[in-house]
Amino acid sequence: xxxxxxxxxxxxxxxxxxxxxxxxxxxxxxxxxxxxxxxxxxxxxxxxxxxxxxxxxxxxxxxxxxxxxxxxxxxxxxxxxxxxxxxxxxxxxxxxxxxxxxxxxxxxxxxxxxxxxxxxxxxxxxxxxxxxxxxxxxxxxxxxxxxxxxxxxxxxxxxxxxxxxxxxxxxxxxxxxxxxxxxxxxxxxxxxxxxxxxxxxxxxxxxxxxxxxxxxxxxxxxxxxxxxxxxxxxxxxxxxxxxxxxxxxxxxxxxxxxxxxxxxxxxxxxxxxxxxxxxxxxxxxxxxxxxxxxxxxxxxxxxxxxxxxxxxxxxxxxxxxxxxxxxx
Amino acid sequence: xxxxxxxxxxxxxxxxxxxxxxxxxxxxxxxxxxxxxxxxxxxxxxxxxxxxxxxxxxxxxxxxxxxxxxxxxxxxxxxxxxxxxxxxxxxxxxxxxxxxxxxxxxxxxxxxxxxxxxxxxxxxxxxxxxxxxxxxxxxxxxxxxxxxxxxxxxxxxxxxxxxxxxxxxxxxxxxxxxxxxxxxxxxxxxxxxxxxxxxxxxxxxxxxxxxxxxxxxxxxxxxxxxxxxxxxxxxxxxxxxxxxxxxxxxxxxxxxxxxxxxxxxxxxxxxxxxxxxxxxxxxxxxxxxxxxxxxxxxxxxxxxxxxxxxxxxxxxxxxxxxxxxxxx
Numbered sequence: 001x002x003x004x005x006x007x008x009x010x011x012x013x014x015x016x017x018x019x020x021x022x023x024x025x026x027x028x029x030x031x032x033x034x035x036x037x038x039x040x041x042x043x044x045x046x047x048x049x050x051x052x053x054x055x056x057x058x059x060x061x062x063x064x065x066x067x068x069x070x071x072x073x074x075x076x077x078x079x080x081x082x083x084x085x086x087x088x089x090x091x092x093x094x095x096x097x098x099x100x101x102x103x104x105x106x107x108x109x110x111x112x113x114x115x116x117x118x119x120x121x122x123x124x125x126x127x128x129x130x131x132x133x134x135x136x137x138x139x140x141x142x143x144x145x146x147x148x149x150x151x152x153x154x155x156x157x158x159x160x161x162x163x164x165x166x167x168x169x170x171x172x173x174x175x176x177x178x179x180x181x182x183x184x185x186x187x188x189x190x191x192x193x194x195x196x197x198x199x200x201x202x203x204x205x206x207x208x209x210x211x212x213x214x215x216x217x218x219x220x221x222x223x224x225x226x227x228x229x230x231x232x233x234x235x236x237x238x239x240x241x242x243x244x245x246x247x248x249x250x251x252x253x254x255x256x257x258x259x260x261x262x263x264x265x266x267x268x269x270x271x272x273x274x275x276x277x278x279x280x281x282x283x284x285x286x287x288x289x290x291x292x293x294x295x296x297x298x299x300x301x302x303x304x305x306x307x308x309x310x311x312x313x314x315x316x317x318x319x320x321x322x323x324x325x326x327x328x
Numbered sequence: 329x330x331x332x333x334x335x336x337x338x339x340x341x342x343x344x345x346x347x348x349x350x351x352x353x354x355x356x357x358x359x360x361x362x363x364x365x366x367x368x369x370x371x372x373x374x375x376x377x378x379x380x381x382x383x384x385x386x387x388x389x390x391x392x393x394x395x396x397x398x399x400x401x402x403x404x405x406x407x408x409x410x411x412x413x414x415x416x417x418x419x420x421x422x423x424x425x426x427x428x429x430x431x432x433x434x435x436x437x438x439x440x441x442x443x444x445x446x447x448x449x450x451x452x453x454x455x456x457x458x459x460x461x462x463x464x465x466x467x468x469x470x471x472x473x474x475x476x477x478x479x480x481x482x483x484x485x486x487x488x489x490x491x492x493x494x495x496x497x498x499x500x501x502x503x504x505x506x507x508x509x510x511x512x513x514x515x516x517x518x519x520x521x522x523x524x525x526x527x528x529x530x531x532x533x534x535x536x537x538x539x540x541x542x543x544x545x546x547x548x549x550x551x552x553x554x555x556x557x558x559x560x561x562x563x564x565x566x567x568x569x570x571x572x573x574x575x576x577x578x579x580x581x582x583x584x585x586x587x588x589x590x591x592x593x594x595x596x597x598x599x600x601x602x603x604x605x606x607x608x609x610x611x612x613x614x615x616x617x618x619x620x621x622x623x624x625x626x627x628x629x630x631x632x633x634x635x636x637x638x639x640x641x642x643x644x645x646x647x648x649x650x651x652x653x654x655x656x
Contacts, residue, residue: 038432039463040383042654043374048367055368062654088622088637088648095651104366126654135367294416303651309416320416321649323423323631326370326390326454 044133045099045126047305048328051296052244054105054224055328057134058298058305061098061115061127061152068093072261073269073276080261087260094258098124098152099306101251101298102131103242106223108142111169112240112251113300114156119200127156128165138165145221146173147253148234149181149201150272153300158204172221173205175214176229176236182209230255230286232279233272239286249307251298255286259302259319263287266316287317296322372461373427373454375633376656379624380572382433382552383656385462386626386633389426389443389455389480396421400589401597401604408589408596415588422586426452426480427634429579429626430459431570434551436470439497440568440579441628442484447528455484456493466493473549474501475581476562477509477529478600481628486532500549501533503542504557504564510537558583558614560607561600567614577635579626583614587630587647591615594644615645624650 045060068080068091081091101112115127128138144166147153157171158164180186181201190198205212215221217229217238230239233254240251256262257270266283273279290297290310298307299319308321373388396408396419409419429440443455456466472494475481485499486492508514509529518526533540543549545557545566558567561582568579584590585598594611601607618625618638626635627647636649 039385040376040656041463042376042656043462044371045652045654046371048370057367060654086639088624088639089651095653097651097654123655134371135369296416303649304654305652311414311416321631323417323425324373324633325423326373326388326425326632327451328368328370 045130045304046134047307047324048134049307049322049325050247050328051242051249052224052247054103054242054244054247056242056249056298057102057104057136058099058307059102059115059127059130059134060304061100061130061156062120062124063095063097064121064123065093066096071271073271075265075268083261083264087264089260094260095303096258096301097304097306098127099298099300099302099304100127102134102136103222103225105225105242105244108223109136109140110222110225111141111144111166112225113147113153113253114144114166116152117156117159117165119151119155119160124152139167141166141169143222144169144171145215145225145227145240146171146177147239147251147300148174148237149177150197150234150254151200153253154201154204158207162207164208170213171208171211172213172215174227174236174238175216176231177234177238178205178212178214178236180235230282232275232277232282234274237279237282248295249298250286250290250295252286252290253300255283256299257301259299263310263319264313264316291317373458373632374462375635375652376462377635377650377653378575378656379570379577380552380575382431382570382572382575384570384577384626385430385432385464386427386635387430387443387455387458387462388632389428389458389484390448390452391423391425392449392451393421394424399599401599403593403596411589411592415592417588422588423631424586424629425632425634426455427626427628427630427632428455430462430464431550431553433553433570433572436551437464437468438550438553439469439472439494440553441475441481441581442472442494444480445484445487445493447479447483447488452480467495469494469497471550472497472499473543473553473555473568474499474505475567475579475628476502476565477505478525478562478582479528481581482529482532486535490535492536498541499536499539500541500543502555502564502566503544504559505562505566506533506540506542506564508563558610560603560605560610562602565607565610576623577626578614578618578623580614580618581628583611584627585629587627591638591647592641592644619645 047058049056072080084091098115100115103110116124118125181198187198217227219227221227224242224244226241228239228241230237239253242249262268266287267280269276287310291312308319310317311320375386377384400408412419426443428443431438444452446453509526515526545555547555549555552572554569556567556569558565567581570577590596594615595608597604615638619640636647638645639648
């Protein structure tokens with residue numbers, strides 16, 4: 001989901017998040033004694049869990065405040081407010097948060113999406129600090145697998161200054177995303193407001209066009225990681241089945257925006273879904289499968305650590321978060 | 329809630345938790361390069377949020393696995409399993425976790441309960457590392473306010489070797505708890521299995537009996553913190569209303585054990601409730617008040633970070649966790 005300009009309040013909050021991350025990296029910037037006296041920082045935004053032999057680390061990239069006006073195409077704003085209220089969330093807007101997955105699988109370090117890098121508003125961009133706090137180094141990453149080409153999923157591949165932090169990583173992207181976003185015909189035919197997405201895809205990928213691997217959804221893209229076509233949110237939006245032994249995790253990526261809105265009301269359409277009807281059908285299909293099979297799921301935009309199970313609830317579903325465990 | 333002996337599985341998990349904490353304190357014990365190569369540790373267990381001008385830090389002390397056999401006095405074990413299953417938890421036992429609150433309020437550093445110190449099983453005892461990871465030092469603590477005298481709430485006051493880590497802290501306890509647990513008549517009249525609780529209260533408090541302040545539930549016990557009688561779980565079990573400006577938090581302590589069991593089924597009685605009928609009435613009263621007033625609550629034994637809101641659900645309630653925020 002693209003991001004929006006943050007309010008002053010969220011900018012200040014973002015500064016707090018930055019201070020946090022600095023404190024946990026020992027790369028200070030804040031005076032240790034001062035921090036000791038009146039600590040104000042949040043814990044680092046990573047959470048680790050196992051899927052069979054695979055170690056999964058959810059890494060948070062901050063959030064952006066999203067106002068609700070005009071956000072749901074086919075629901076009355078009063079109903080949107082009611083949905084937020086019943087989840088005890090603010091009713092004027094919500095924290096849209098960003099959480100990627102990092103996998104230690106088959107001896108490789110594999111990222112599923114990248115966060116925004118330094119290309120987002122000040123309340124985002126905490127991914128690298130959280131990644132380092134989790135004990136990782138970007139130079140170690142063997143592979144980056146991309147779900148789709150929206151800026152909050154690919155921005156981290158290339159920073160504003162053009163540099164690429166993941167120096168040795170092979171990059172794999174869904175072929176249908178590449179075909180859509182890198183097509184000059186598609187770009188030229190797009191409405192003016194949509195052109196930025198095409199430009200950003202070119203900014204990120206054009207200099208490495210020869211090296212980027214394009215996979216066909218359905219293919220195994222990394223050890224234990226199978227890609228699954230889940231088009232609608234974007235033309236080639238792809239989700240991932242992660243399996244090891246009896247362990248299973250379904251990374252549903254942007255099958256929904258905030259679960260309090262779209263898991264509860266799967267027939268609602270966010271303005272960000274490029275093909276609302278296809279997105280709705282895909283959402284129903286994936287949520288129903290997760291509910292029936294009781295598979296653990298991970299979302300990109302659910303509240304951190306963004307993993308849980310799907311239960312049927314009335315005509316929709318609900319996301320039941322996992323119990324936080326200090327034991328990985 | 330008292331703890332039980334951990335299984336081999338939980339001991340191994342506990343070792344992981346210890347390694348985590350060590351890694352985040354720079355007090356290593358594990359080789360940094362090794363950790364870098366294959367990080368396996370969890371993020372530190374603290375979470376910070378605001379209640380008006382008061383900064384609240386939830387600090388986790390690990391967990392103990394609790395088997396379900398005999399745990400609920402008045403429910404069929406099949407129904408207990410069903411409740412766990414519908415929360416997507418293991419049905420043979422559950423992680424009973426421990427989370428205290430640390431408040432920065434009115435220029436003072438105030439703890440509400442202490443965790444187990446080093447008096448619990450190996451999957452516990454992570455409190456001090458998490459507290460330090462949150463930027464605090466035990467020598468800074470101005471005041472410790474105790475809710476009740478069960479070992480997982482008072483153990484941290486005095487370690488196994490007799491030492492007291494909170495060197496300058498004033499300690500306040502509920503007068504009815506003191507009167508019950510420090511009474512030799514009560515101890516002598518107690519069944520053999522209950523005597524350990526009396527012995528532990530003496531171990532912790534006898535050497536400082538003259539310095540411990542005894543408060544009457546209803547009193548303001550720290551800046552912005554009002555104690556509220558909530559007897560039943562123990563004879564003097566006390567909860568806390570925390571208020572600053574329009575901010576409000578109700579720390580319901582042991583009004584329930586795991587919410588998936590007792591918030592959903594408030595008429596069930598855990599074997600740990602010393603007066604089951606009083607505990608049940610108190611639980612109904614407090615949960616209903618929180619639901620009606622939509623007050624944010626914190627629990628001692630809810631999944632970390634153990635804070636959320638109470639919604640009515642059928643004949644019971646459910647705990648809706650807060651959305652994790654990187655911004656404090």
